[in-house]
Amino acid sequence: MKAILLSKFGEPEQLRIEEVALPKAGRGQVLIRIHAAGLNPVDYKIRNGSMRLMYKTRLPMIPGFDVAGTIEQAGKRSGFSPGDRVFAAIPSKGGGYAEFVATAEKYVCRIPEGLSMAGAAAVPLAALTAYQALRKTNSLKPGKQLLINGASGGVGSFAVQIAKAMGAVVTGVCSTPKLDLVRQLGADHVFDYTAGDFSRTGERFDTVFDAVAKSSFGRCRRILKKDGRFISTVPNHGLFWHMALNVFRSKKAGVILFRPSGTDLGAIAGMIGTGAVRPVIEQSFPLEQAAEAHRRLETEKVSGKLVLLTGAPDH
Numbered sequence: 208m209k210a211i212l213l214s215k216f217g218e219p220e221q222l223r224i225e226e227v228a229l230p231k232a233g234r235g236q237v238l239i240r241i242h243a244a245g246l247n248p249v250d251y252k253i254r255n256g257s258m259r260l261m262y263k264t265r266l267p268m269i270p271g272f273d274v275a276g277t278i279e280q281a282g283k284r285s286g287f288s289p290g291d292r293v294f295a296a297i298p299s300k301g302g303g304y305a306e307f308v309a310t311a312e313k314y315v316c317r318i319p320e321g322l323s324m325a326g327a328a329a330v331p332l333a334a335l336t337a338y339q340a341l342r343k344t345n346s347l348k349p350g351k352q353l354l355i356n357g358a359s360g361g362v363g364s365f366a367v368q369i370a371k372a373m374g375a376v377v378t379g380v381c382s383t384p385k386l387d388l389v390r391q392l393g394a395d396h397v398f399d400y401t402a403g404d405f406s407r408t409g410e411r412f413d414t415v416f417d418a419v420a421k422s423s424f425g426r427c428r429r430i431l432k433k434d435g436r437f438i439s440t441v442p443n444h445g446l447f448w449h450m451a452l453n454v455f456r457s458k459k460a461g462v463i464l465f466r467p468s469g470t471d472l473g474a475i476a477g478m479i480g481t482g483a484v485r486p487v488i489e490q491s492f493p494l495e496q497a498a499e500a501h502r503r504l505e506t507e508k509v510s511g512k513l514v515l516l517t518g519a520p521d522h
């Protein structure tokens with residue numbers, strides 16, 4: 208099969224299309240024919256080597272954690288059959304930038320009706336991160352007041368929609384050109400971070416979700432209500448320090464580390480099925496243009512998501 212192989216850490220040019228062996232599905236796994244693969248910032252952080260310790264990355268590897276496609280092969284007792292349209296976030300070994308991947312059935316979920324393969328590939332990791340962060344902060348409840356920083360990005364765009372679907376009052380923070388997008392996603396209020404500091408408005412929130420990890424608990428503490436929660440997507444020493452002090456404070460700091468889960472993806476699929484949540488795709492690229500897609504990804508300016516297409520037809 209064709210796959211994008213990373214053989215050396217470095218610039219996007221290190222992503223090269225190669226012919227590699229077809230993966231084999233083991234016990235409890237399914238083989239997926241990939242139609243589309245979603246990109247996430249962690250992909251370029253792995254590519255440039257900055258995550259090599261955390262992910263214990265072994266080269267050569269096939270990057271990519273988000274896939275959408277059809278079941279090619281499933282075991283006798285599997286809940287899936289060949290031809291089923293599925294999507295999944297796969298664990299840290301990656302393998303998504305390819306024509307096929309074998310992964311554990313427990314990570315896989317059926318694609319809701321009406322969602323394209325590209326749309327489905329844009330969902331798993333970012334939407335799971337948003338959903339799990341909101342659950343962890345007890346924010347999946349009506350009437351909660353939430354501020355989402357980075358509301359126009361992959362994680363943020365899902366966080367706005369999931370929070371709204373749950374009945375929250377949402378303020379989305381983004382730059383001027385993205386204000387309309389964030390309003391369209393359902394945010395009740397938008398804040399332009401190029402025009403001021405959202406932590407100085409005097410408003411108070413139950414949860415501040417720093418989806419893009421550009422702020423800090425230190426800055427956001429003052430806009431949290433009593434018992435309010437701050438959660439970020441990227442851990443650092445400062446955040447760990449504040450987390451260690453959580454037991455002494457009513458306002459808590461936290462971090463989300465997403466976990467692949469077919470069950471949680473099912474909950475998100477339900478929201479997509481009702482029309483409450485939709486993926487935003489800035490651009491799709493053919494698989495062989497993975498390097499170009501990475502160049503865009505690492506600008507940190509993407510609206511929603513980027514997707515790679517393998518060329519397999521979407522029935």
Ligand SMILES: NC(=O)c1ccc[n+]([C@@H]2O[C@H](COP(=O)([O-])OP(=O)(O)OC[C@H]3O[C@@H](n4cnc5c(N)ncnc54)[C@H](OP(=O)(O)O)[C@@H]3O)[C@@H](O)[C@H]2O)c1
Nearest residue numbers: 248336357359360361362381382421440463464465508509
């Ligand atoms: N821990 C985990 O499990 C986990 C999971 C997923 C992601 N992450 C991490 O979370 C971060 C965000 O991921 P993502 O997929 O949402 O990234 P992304 O889609 O690449 O984020 C791009 C968005 O960030 C916005 N942005 C850039 N600088 C900003 C700033 N200073 N303030 C507010 N918004 C800003 C941009 O909007 P503007 O053009 O308006 O600036 C753009 O729309 C990444 O660092 C990623 O590695 C962690």
